[in-house]
Amino acid sequence: MATTPMVPPNPASAGNPNFDAPPPMAAPPPPGTDMTGICFRDQLWLNTYPLDRNLVFDYFALSPFYDYTCNNEQLRLRSIHPLDHSQLLKMTGIEYMLSEVTEPHLFVIRKQKRDSPEKVTPMLTYYVLDGSIYQAPQLCNVFAARVGRALYHISKAFTTAASKLEKIGFVDAENENTVPESKATKEAIDFKELKRLDHILASLQRKLPPAPPPPPFPEGYAPPTAEGEKSSENQQADTQPPVDPIIDQGPSKRRKF
Structure with a gap:
């Protein structure tokens, strides 16, 4: 608002000890x-x-x-x-x-x-x-205000993240107390050791010579296959049915008394 000019002292009140002058602005x-x-x-x-x-x-x-x-x-x-x-x-x-x-x-x-x-x-x-x-405002003051506001939000974000991480640590501690066996099994697995073992096996496999090819089959021999075995079994079942000596032999092959 507009500033109010200072009021000059009243001459009538000059020298009056009982008059209290207003405080200066x-x-x-x-x-x-x-x-x-x-x-x-x-x-x-x-x-x-x-x-x-x-x-x-x-x-x-x-x-x-x-x-x-x-x-x-x-x-x-x-x-x-x-x-x-x-x-x-x-x-x-x-x-x-x-x-x-x-x-x-x-x-x-x-x-x-x-x-x-x-x-x-x-x-x-x-x-x-x-x-x-x-x-x-001057440019330096604007930059200082913006940087201060950014630092405030960054520090607040770190404080919030730290509080959440502390809660997660408390939950992990409770889980350790409730399920000690699962933690023991997890600690028993060492992924670095597994990677080192896989690296050793891979290096040995590269150093060994390749496996030799299998020997050829003799002449006239055909290796059996699963489909061939099934077809042969079906053919034998069709050609040699079970024979009943009384019913399936016919009247001409029965004995005469």
Whole structure:
């Protein structure tokens, strides 16, 4: 909000010991310091005057960000528009310049130091957003804030992971107490030893000569196969059926009494 000027002491109360004077108000920080946490807004002025490129500097001059030692203030005292660029080029020192304008919502004002008509050193940047005046943070402060926020989230993630790992360790300890035999069997298997044994066997297999081929079968001999054995058994079953001496021999082969 707009700063209230200090009230001068009442002459009638001077010298009166029974009169308690109000405590003095704290002075705002001087312009040029870190004032990123301050927001200025004068709603009465905004309701009275339009906020455009011609009157925005007069509105900015009411804020605690304004430096009364600037060249713009000297132009105001001479009834010249404070943002007259042709007049500012003839002067040296601290000045304010309107860099970007998006009427009536955004106005960017840059504070700079002019050493010559061609040499200008930027110092700070302010912006008027919908009637509220802010000081833009510097780039180093933005990087420091972003890095600090990232480190905070990283440390929080590590803390959460550590707490979960501790819970997993407690569960493993309970399982060790409940099932000791399964842990003993797991510890009995050494995967490194198995890999070493497989490596030794593979190296020995590469050193040994290949196995010789089997000897050939003699002439006229056909090795039996599973299908051939089945077919021969079926043929024998068809050619030699079981014979009944009474029923299947017929009347001509029966004995005559």
